Amino acid sequence: MTTERSSKYFNPAAPMTVDALPDPSLLAFHRRLPGYAPTPLVRAPHLATALGVGAAWVKDESNRLGLPAYKILGASWAVYRELEARYGPFAAWATVDDVAAQLRPHHPLTLVTATDGNHGRAVARMARWLGLDAHILVPRDMVPARIRAIEEEGARVDVVDGTYDDAVVSSARLADDRHLVISDTAWDGYTRVPGWVVEGYGTIFQEIDGQLAAAGGQPPDVVAAQMGVGSLAMAVVKHYRAPGRSAHVVGAEPTRADCVRRSLEAGRLTEVPGPHTSIMAGLNCGTTSPLAWPYLRGGLSASVAIPDARAEEAMRLLAEDGVVSGESGAAGAGGLLDLLSGEGAALARAHLGFTPDSTVLVISTEGATDPEAYARIVRKEI
CATH class of the missing domain: 3.40.50.1100 (Rossmann fold)
Known part of the structure; x- marks a missing residue:
């Protein structure tokens, strides 16, 4: 030791x-x-x-x-529930392609999150499945292998000059009608999505x-x-x-x-x-x-x-x-x-x-x- x-x-x-x-x-x-x-x-x-x-x-x-x-369990459930809360209720569906089709009239939409690696990649995968964009913010000490894995999902990755917590703050600033923040941590006034992550x-x-x-x-x-x-x-x-x-x-x-x-x-x-x-x-x-x-x-x-x-x-x-x-x-x-x-x-x-x-x-x-x-x-x- x-x-x-x-x-x-x-x-x-x-x-x-x-x-x-x-x-x-x-x-x-x-x-x-x-x-x-x-x-x-x-x-x-x-x-x-x-x-x-x-x-x-x-x-x-x-x-x-x-x-x-x-992480995909929490990210997928939170993305789905947040999208449904904003644009649903969804009609009956059998595959994620069915959900993606129902979202097309609302494009462009971008999923945003901060990550140390796995959660961001999961959000990026969900965005890819649903035909959405993804913008992932990572701390400066993220190893290259984890950054590449997120980028291979088709996401935009920005390195924040700071810690994971700094990346969380930066991601929160990006929220608007076309940018949905899917965070697994909560802050004042932002608890609904993290609650769904935990539930997932x-x-x-x-x-x-x-x-x-x-x-x-x-x-x-x-x-x-x-x-x-x-x-x-x-x-x-x-x-x-x-x-x-x-x-x-x-x-x-x-x-x-x-x-x-x-x-x-x-x-x-x-x-x-x-x-x-x-x-x-x-x-x-x-x-x-x-x-x-x-x-x-x-x-x-x-x-x-x-x-x-x-x-x-x-x-x-x-x-x-x-x-x-x-x-x-x-x-x-x-x-x-x-x-x-x-x-x-x-x-x-x-x-x-x-x-x-x-x-x-x-x-x-x-x-x-x-x-x-x-x-x-x-x-x-x-």
Whole structure:
């Protein structure tokens, strides 16, 4: 490990129960997108051994609707709902081409967003499917491979001289009647679209419920969720802290962008100024989404900020279980490794009720979005 140290927060109160029903049309919507198939739920015996638990499951989002990350689930649902709110209701449709045809009278339309990589590419893909333009703003430290991937979707990419948070501010300024901002983080007066993004992630958990039942697996006792602005963790809390469910939710983020952990300790939203230089690029966010904040404050049992070396360790361990997981994708597993095998492991196990028979769930949110970095870290070509 490096001299960079992790930091932890344990919620002193019992995590809240969230009474939030999923939209019944969500899964049917995703099933109509090109190339839909449930992503694998993988048994991870090497991870389970490393964590000292009875079973570990990994939801492998390295290939979701033809993209190497889960973000398309939230982006597609938010784009669809926002377009329908403005120009609908849409007539009955079977394919995205049918929706695109209904949008043509409203052209020109451009989808706009800020991104650290995966969300922007997902918005650009949705724009391409619907015959719309896309304008994606990225921070100055975005690696070239991720920029090229967005441009290959046909999007215009502008590099902002600043952080992801600066790119978010710049994207918000572009909003008008012809430029629809599809952000996964909220700000004052802008919550509708980020709420739909979070809602869109619910398909992951509907799939997991069915897959665990089919495999005879136990519901998870602990679920790890990586945190940038907090949208995925909010979705995890909404599902696993619903009535009748009692899983502990653990949030993980980089030590260099630990806005959620600092906010939890302060009891209020707290910004982490940039630059944010973690290899967990998708989590390099200095500001927690105010939409997600109440769910994180009340629904997380623990939060851990991990150094890059811990994410690299998790990437190599997941590879042993057959899961190709990028730097951000492995952060949830890295957080559990830090909590359960690092300093203070006994306290963490007691707080989260871990036993040798416990079941954990990790969401590997991306594949090798930077193939050269993945090969260097895991020491294996993909």
